[in-house]
Amino acid sequence: MQLFASCDINLTHIESRLKSFTRDGPSFHIDFQGPVEEPKIQRLMKEIKVLSGVYSVEAMAPREALGFPLNIRDLDLTVDTLDGGSALINEDHPGFSDAEYRGRRDRIVQLAKAYRHGDRLPFIEYTDKEISTWQAVYERLQDCHAKWACTEYREMLQQMEKYCGYRANNIPQLADISDFLQQRTGFTLRPISGLLSARDFLNALAFRVFYSTQYIRHHGNPFYTPEPDVCHELLGHVPLFANPAFADFSQEIGLASLAASDDDVTRLASVYWFTVEFGLLREGNDCKAFGAGLLSSFGEMEWACDADPSEECREMGSMKELTKPTVLSLDPVQAAKQEYPITTYQPVLFCADSLQDAKTKISHFCDSLTRPFFPQYAT
16 A cells, blocks of 8 residues: 555555465455556556565556446436336326326426536426325325334434425425535435436436436326326435435445446346335334335335235235235345336335445445446545
């Protein structure tokens, strides 16, 4: 380490590997910034060679990496995989036959498409009908959060109510929330007009950016939405981004996704699913919800957290054949390969001992992935 510092070379990653062909002890693989031909790097290699116990020093070819955003402005280049306006409203969507609703969605989507980094987040003047939909969801979830949400979520939700305009008769604005989060943990929100690939979505987390929709589910069925909406984002995801441990491990997943292989992105997306979307935290003898898919759905919360989910709950989630889910201790390696449904409740869930426990385990999992480099976030 002292040699790297004395030669003014930025060391970005070091790991030891036991190899059967090494003469004595492990081999060390070191990543650093700069071309091997640079004089100071050549000098460093010569100085390492004369150290006691060093048998050889070899320079490997630079690792090739897939294209990925290098800075937060590069997120402007992200392209939706599916438009969030009318294109998402299929025949089975509650708003399919509602021309007014479809038009409203399209107008909100256009605002998100026009957004560029540095712009003020779009202000949406929500209608009375939209606020009534939000209120129905907000009030229904309050009792569920009191019983089944983790302590960290409830604490942060109280802060959102105090500083960000969270209340039953008001849909908060992304700009107010983003300003609050940036002061707390450095996270910001960015409007999105539709669904993204797992890679693009996770890449944004590396820059402490969370993509959020601004349109709301159809008023005809306020307790159901086939895709993420402002209720899911603001009542499920956003509060915990004000918690430092949660913010850190969310970014850890994002950093690991930069230039990752397609297979590793799939693994990371599964880990994200079983933590950020459907994760549980142990509190005493109970498992409490910290995943957004649970926190934004009263049915999902009851199914995941109640000791004896009601028959109505099980039927609503297409779980008539199961009495309750299988809850496993969080193991990111297992979560990365665990299959999951997207149209029913989850038959398998993972519970961490704490947010810090989740952060530590996910960090170790990310370090185990084969990566072309090990990025660091410069604030």
